[in-house]
Amino acid sequence: MAGTTNPSAPTRRTPQACTTCRRRKTKCDGSRPRCRYCKAKGVLCSWPYPTPSIDGPDEFVATSPSAPAPGAVYAAATPASSNIVVATSPELPARRALDRCFSLFYERHLCSDFCSFLYRPGFEENYSQHQFLVLAIVALCARYLTPQEAQRDFGLASGEDILARYVPMARAMARQSSDQPSVSNTQGHLVLALAELLSNSGSRHWMYAGTAIRMGQAMRLNKEYHQRHGLRERECRRRTFWACMQLDQLLAFLLSKPRTIPAMSFGIALPSTDASLAYREETQGVVEMLEARIRDGTSRPSDLGLAPFWLRTARLWSDMAELDIFHRRLRDGLPPTDPRSEFARRTAAVNQWATALPEGLLWSAENLASFEGLGHGQGPTFVAMHLLLRSALCVAHQCYLPQLDGSSILLDAVDAAGWSLLHREATLVATCVANALAVGDMLSLLLAQGHHHHNRHLLQSVWVAMAVLAAANPLLWVQYARDPEYADSDTVRHAEQSFDAICSTVEAWTDTWSAARQWLASLRMMRLTYRAAYFGLVPDEPTASPETGESGMNADDGEDRRQDDDDAAADDESDYRPGPGDGFLIDFGVPHLCASIRMIATDPMAKHETLHSVWASLAGGWSYSGLVEQSTDAGVLGQVEPPAMDLGHQLWQ
Structure with a gap:
C-alpha cells in the first residue's frame, strides 16, 4: 500500500555529523558541504576532513593560490551579502615539518612574545587537537625556513610558498573559531596576529589580537577562578592572558592606539618557571609583590625565573609610552619635574625598578651568555628586557626635546603646564639622550665584528624593534x-653611529619580516625630515631616488623605497590600510618639525600616501595655521594657544 513503511527496512543513519551540530547537540542530516541545520541558521559548517566540493548556484570553492595539497582548507562563501563561510578542517603538514616550525617557534617567539604559554611536552603529544594553533605557528615561522628546509620538509620551493599555502588555512580557521572561546583558540589568534603583523598584511593583526583578548576576557583568564582545572592547566591559562597583555601593549605603541587591557583588570599571579610547571608547583604570587620579594630576599631570582622580570619591565615601558600616545604634555597641568605629575611618578617607577634588579639580571656580556646557555628564547628575552628598560627613559622624555629649527622658534607654542615647547629642561634632555645612546651602544656591542651572525637571532624581536x-x-x-651640551664632534659621531646601528639592526630583518621594510623606510624618512628642517635639503619626490648628497638620501634609500612601493602594490586587495581621507587627515599643512616627525611615525602599516602632506609642507615652507580639535585613536586634541599646535599622533616611538 502506498505510503506505508516497511518495518523490516533498516533505519538510515547519518554516517557523520558536522562539528557544529556535534557541538550544539543538534541532529545533522550529513549534507555537504553545508548541512541543513547550519544552512537554515546561517552558521559555520565544518567537517573533520576534506570532502569533494558540491557545486551549487550560491557556493564556490576557494583554495590557496597554488595547487591545493591534500588537506588544504576548502573555504566556500556565498555572495557578499551572506557572510557565511564553510570550511573543512585542514590536514596538517607532516610531523617532520611541524617539528622544525615548533623548534623555530620555541627559539624565536614563545618566551618573549607569548610568555611561554605552552607546556611543550603536552602540546607536542596532542598537537593534532589544536589545529588552528598549529597552523598559526606554521604561518608565523615558515618565513625563517631556508629553501632547502622548505623543499625537504614541505615539498615547496621556499618559505614564501609555504606561507602562500598555509596562511589562508590559518585565516579560515580563525574565522571558524572566532565565536568559540578556548585556551587553544586564544593562543592561535595571538600567534596569527603576530604573523600578520610581521607580514605587513593590512590591519588583520589588530583584528586577531582583539579577538584573542575578547576570548580571554570571556573565559575570565584574567582572574584566578579556574580551580576546577589542574595546576598545569591553570598555569597555561594564566600565561595565555599575560601573552594577551603583551601583544596589547605592543600594538598600542606601534599603532598609536590606547591599550585594551587596563592594569586594574589583572587579578592573576605571575607565571612560574618551566621547571615549576613540570613539577606542578604553585605560582610565586602577584606582580605587585615582586619588588618587595626581591628586596627582602624571600624569593631568589632563580626561583622566579626571567618571565616576571620581563613582564614587569614591559609594563613599565608601556606606561611611559602611554604618556606619549595620549599626548599628556598637552593635557597635564603639572610640569614633568613636579613629583606629583604622572610623568614624574612613572619615571620614578622605572628608576626604582632598574635599581631593584638583582646582580644576575643586570646588563653584562657575562649575564647575557648565561641566559643564552639556558636556551628556549631566554637570551633574546634578556636582550629585549634591557633595551626596553633604556627605551622607557626615551619614549616619553623625547617629547621635551626642544626643536630649534627656524619655524619652531617662530611658533613658540606652550604646553598645558605653561612650558614653552622651546624650553630646555637639562635633566630631561640628559636622561633622554643618555639612554638613547645606551641603546645604540648595546646594539653596537651585539653587531660587533665577529659576532654579528651569532647575535643576529638575539636582536630579531618585535620588542627590540619597539x-x-x-x-x-x-x-x-x-x-x-x-x-x-651635545654639539661636540665626539657626541655627534656617537649619535650617528648609534642611529646607523639601529638602521642596520632593522635592515637585517627585512629578508624575513615585510614589516621591517616599513620601519626602515620610516627611519630614513625621519632622517630626511631633519635634514630638510635644519639644512633645507628637500628632495623633489620622496619616493624617487634623488641625487646623492643633494637631498640627503643615497641611492640605497631610493632602491629600498622602490621596493617598499612594489610591496605595497602587491598587497592583497582585501588588506585594509587607513589612508588620507579614509582614517587619516588629508590636505593639510604640517605646522612644524615636531608634527612632521609624529606624522611619519603614525601607524607604519598605513598607506604611503599619508606622507605626502609632510613633504608638501617641507617643499612649500612651514604652515603656521596649525590644527585644532584633531581626533586620534588615543583621544581628542584641544586647541593650544597661541597658536594651535598639532602634536599629531605619536612622536616617533
Missing part, C-alpha cells in the same frame, strides 16, 4: 639640533 625605534628620534635630534 625599543630601538623609540631611541631613533633623540639620536637624530643630537645630530641635527646641535644643542650646546
Whole structure:
C-alpha cells in the first residue's frame, strides 16, 4: 500500500555529523558541504576532513593560490551579502615539518612574545587537537625556513610558498573559531596576529589580537577562578592572558592606539618557571609583590625565573609610552619635574625598578651568555628586557626635546603646564639622550665584528624593534639640533653611529619580516625630515631616488623605497590600510618639525600616501595655521594657544 513503511527496512543513519551540530547537540542530516541545520541558521559548517566540493548556484570553492595539497582548507562563501563561510578542517603538514616550525617557534617567539604559554611536552603529544594553533605557528615561522628546509620538509620551493599555502588555512580557521572561546583558540589568534603583523598584511593583526583578548576576557583568564582545572592547566591559562597583555601593549605603541587591557583588570599571579610547571608547583604570587620579594630576599631570582622580570619591565615601558600616545604634555597641568605629575611618578617607577634588579639580571656580556646557555628564547628575552628598560627613559622624555629649527622658534607654542615647547629642561634632555645612546651602544656591542651572525637571532624581536625605534628620534635630534651640551664632534659621531646601528639592526630583518621594510623606510624618512628642517635639503619626490648628497638620501634609500612601493602594490586587495581621507587627515599643512616627525611615525602599516602632506609642507615652507580639535585613536586634541599646535599622533616611538 502506498505510503506505508516497511518495518523490516533498516533505519538510515547519518554516517557523520558536522562539528557544529556535534557541538550544539543538534541532529545533522550529513549534507555537504553545508548541512541543513547550519544552512537554515546561517552558521559555520565544518567537517573533520576534506570532502569533494558540491557545486551549487550560491557556493564556490576557494583554495590557496597554488595547487591545493591534500588537506588544504576548502573555504566556500556565498555572495557578499551572506557572510557565511564553510570550511573543512585542514590536514596538517607532516610531523617532520611541524617539528622544525615548533623548534623555530620555541627559539624565536614563545618566551618573549607569548610568555611561554605552552607546556611543550603536552602540546607536542596532542598537537593534532589544536589545529588552528598549529597552523598559526606554521604561518608565523615558515618565513625563517631556508629553501632547502622548505623543499625537504614541505615539498615547496621556499618559505614564501609555504606561507602562500598555509596562511589562508590559518585565516579560515580563525574565522571558524572566532565565536568559540578556548585556551587553544586564544593562543592561535595571538600567534596569527603576530604573523600578520610581521607580514605587513593590512590591519588583520589588530583584528586577531582583539579577538584573542575578547576570548580571554570571556573565559575570565584574567582572574584566578579556574580551580576546577589542574595546576598545569591553570598555569597555561594564566600565561595565555599575560601573552594577551603583551601583544596589547605592543600594538598600542606601534599603532598609536590606547591599550585594551587596563592594569586594574589583572587579578592573576605571575607565571612560574618551566621547571615549576613540570613539577606542578604553585605560582610565586602577584606582580605587585615582586619588588618587595626581591628586596627582602624571600624569593631568589632563580626561583622566579626571567618571565616576571620581563613582564614587569614591559609594563613599565608601556606606561611611559602611554604618556606619549595620549599626548599628556598637552593635557597635564603639572610640569614633568613636579613629583606629583604622572610623568614624574612613572619615571620614578622605572628608576626604582632598574635599581631593584638583582646582580644576575643586570646588563653584562657575562649575564647575557648565561641566559643564552639556558636556551628556549631566554637570551633574546634578556636582550629585549634591557633595551626596553633604556627605551622607557626615551619614549616619553623625547617629547621635551626642544626643536630649534627656524619655524619652531617662530611658533613658540606652550604646553598645558605653561612650558614653552622651546624650553630646555637639562635633566630631561640628559636622561633622554643618555639612554638613547645606551641603546645604540648595546646594539653596537651585539653587531660587533665577529659576532654579528651569532647575535643576529638575539636582536630579531618585535620588542627590540619597539625599543630601538623609540631611541631613533633623540639620536637624530643630537645630530641635527646641535644643542650646546651635545654639539661636540665626539657626541655627534656617537649619535650617528648609534642611529646607523639601529638602521642596520632593522635592515637585517627585512629578508624575513615585510614589516621591517616599513620601519626602515620610516627611519630614513625621519632622517630626511631633519635634514630638510635644519639644512633645507628637500628632495623633489620622496619616493624617487634623488641625487646623492643633494637631498640627503643615497641611492640605497631610493632602491629600498622602490621596493617598499612594489610591496605595497602587491598587497592583497582585501588588506585594509587607513589612508588620507579614509582614517587619516588629508590636505593639510604640517605646522612644524615636531608634527612632521609624529606624522611619519603614525601607524607604519598605513598607506604611503599619508606622507605626502609632510613633504608638501617641507617643499612649500612651514604652515603656521596649525590644527585644532584633531581626533586620534588615543583621544581628542584641544586647541593650544597661541597658536594651535598639532602634536599629531605619536612622536616617533
